[in-house]
Amino acid sequence: GENVEQHPSTLSVQEGDSAVIKCTYSDSASNYFPWYKQELGKGPQLIIDIRSNVGEKKDQRIAVTLNKTAKHFSLHITETQPEDSAVYFCAASLQGAQKLVFGQGTRLTINP
Amino acid sequence: ETGVTQTPRHLVMGMTNKKSLKCEQHLGHNAMYWYKQSAKKPLELMFVYNFKEQTENNSVPSRFSPECPNSSHLFLHLHTLQPEDSALYLCASSQLAGGLGTDTQYFGPGTRLTVL
Numbered sequence: 001g002e003n004v005e006q007h008p009s010t011l012s013v014q015e016g017d018s019a020v021i022k023c024t025y026s027d028s029a030s031n032y033f034p035w036y037k038q039e040l041g042k043g044p045q046l047i048i049d050i051r052s053n054v055g056e057k058k059d060q061r062i063a064v065t066l067n068k069t070a071k072h073f074s075l076h077i078t079e080t081q082p083e084d085s086a087v088y089f090c091a092a093s094l095q096g097a098q099k100l101v102f103g104q105g106t107r108l109t110i111n112p
Numbered sequence: 113e114t115g116v117t118q119t120p121r122h123l124v125m126g127m128t129n130k131k132s133l134k135c136e137q138h139l140g141h142n143a144m145y146w147y148k149q150s151a152k153k154p155l156e157l158m159f160v161y162n163f164k165e166q167t168e169n170n171s172v173p174s175r176f177s178p179e180c181p182n183s184s185h186l187f188l189h190l191h192t193l194q195p196e197d198s199a200l201y202l203c204a205s206s207q208l209a210g211g212l213g214t215d216t217q218y219f220g221p222g223t224r225l226t227v228l
Contacts, residue, residue, distance in 0.1 A: 004154070032215060043116070043202050043219035044155070089155065098143065098206070098215055099168070102154040 002027040004092050006103025014111050019080055021106045023090035024072040030092040033073050034100070035064060038087045047088075048075070051095065077108075085110045115139040116220035118203050124226045125193065133188040133223045135203030143208050144186040145217065146178060149200040161186060162208060193227045200224050 003026040013019045025033075031052035036044035050057045050064045050073065057064050061080075066073040073092075077084055087107050091100040115138045125131050137144060146158040160168035161180040175197075177189040186203055204217040 034216065036219075041221070043118075043204075043221045045219065046216060049216065093215065095215060098145075098160055098162075098208075099157060100155075100217060104152075104154050 002030055002092055002094075002099075002101040004090060004101050004103040006090050006106060008106060009104065010107045010109070012109045012111060013080055015080055015082060017080055019077045019084070019108055019110075021075045021088055021090070021108070022072060023074070023092075023103050024070075025092040025101075026071070027092070027094070028068075028071060029094050032093050032095040033064070033066060034091050035075050036089045036091065038089065038105075040086075044089055080110045082110050082112055084108060116203060116205055116218055118201075118220040118223050120223060121221065122224045122226075124228065125190070126228050127193060127195070129193075130189070130191040132190065133201055133203075133225075135186040135188075135220055137184055137186075137203075137205035137218075137220075139205055139207070139218060141205040141207045141218075142183045143206045144180060144183070145204040145206075146186065146188055147202040147204060147219075149202055149222070151199075155202065159188075190225075193225075195227050198225055198227045 006023045034049035037047045038044045061078045063076040087105045089105050090103040093100045119134045144161045148156045158172045159178045164180045179187040200222040202222045203220040206217045
């Protein structure tokens with residue numbers, strides 16, 4: 001089955017700097033890759049996703065890149081702000097299979 | 113917020129108790145999910161329901177019993193749990209689009225369960 005590895009487990013950056021979180025997956029058939037943000041006391045919220053027919057997707061300060069050959073994808077947050085502090089999860093699945101496999105999470109802290 | 117609500121938000125129960133978790137989605141979706149989130153472990157899919165029918169049981173112990181009376185409501189009945197079952201239980205929903213559907217899953221805030 002699918003296995004997703006996420007790094008780093010913790011990340012601390014200065015406000016205004018960029019943050020990058022990386023994930024690798026094992027099943028080459030996976031073709032849907034969402035990223036979720038989980039704040040304290042809340043459930044995970046989808047922030048961006050990418051499908052295997054594109055290599056990059058951007059939404060304001062957030063971007064995701066996908067390298068199908070290497071089976072890894074990354075989340076990029078630019079111009080970080082204190083409200084970006086949260087735990088971020090990547091996930092992978094075969095589109096239509098409904099079985100999201102999650103990474104272990106990255107606790108991102110933005111230092112003012 | 114995502115339009116998926118869960119009650120109660122916190123629950124403490126003994127190993128001999130019987131309790132239920134409730135999830136309701138207000139998004140008009142037709143698929144619902146239960147996940148378990150333990151400390152230092154990835155989110156684990158437990159059950160999947162499509163159009164009220166269970167389509168996935170991810171080897172979950174029988175002390176967890178799901179129920180889906182309609183596409184908007186999902187329950188998780190708990191009995192004779194163990195301390196290691198203490199975790200955050202998350203409900204999610206999605207819209208099946210058929211074929212290569214979107215499958216974007218929207219999560220509720222979770223129920224923090226403590227088993228004494």
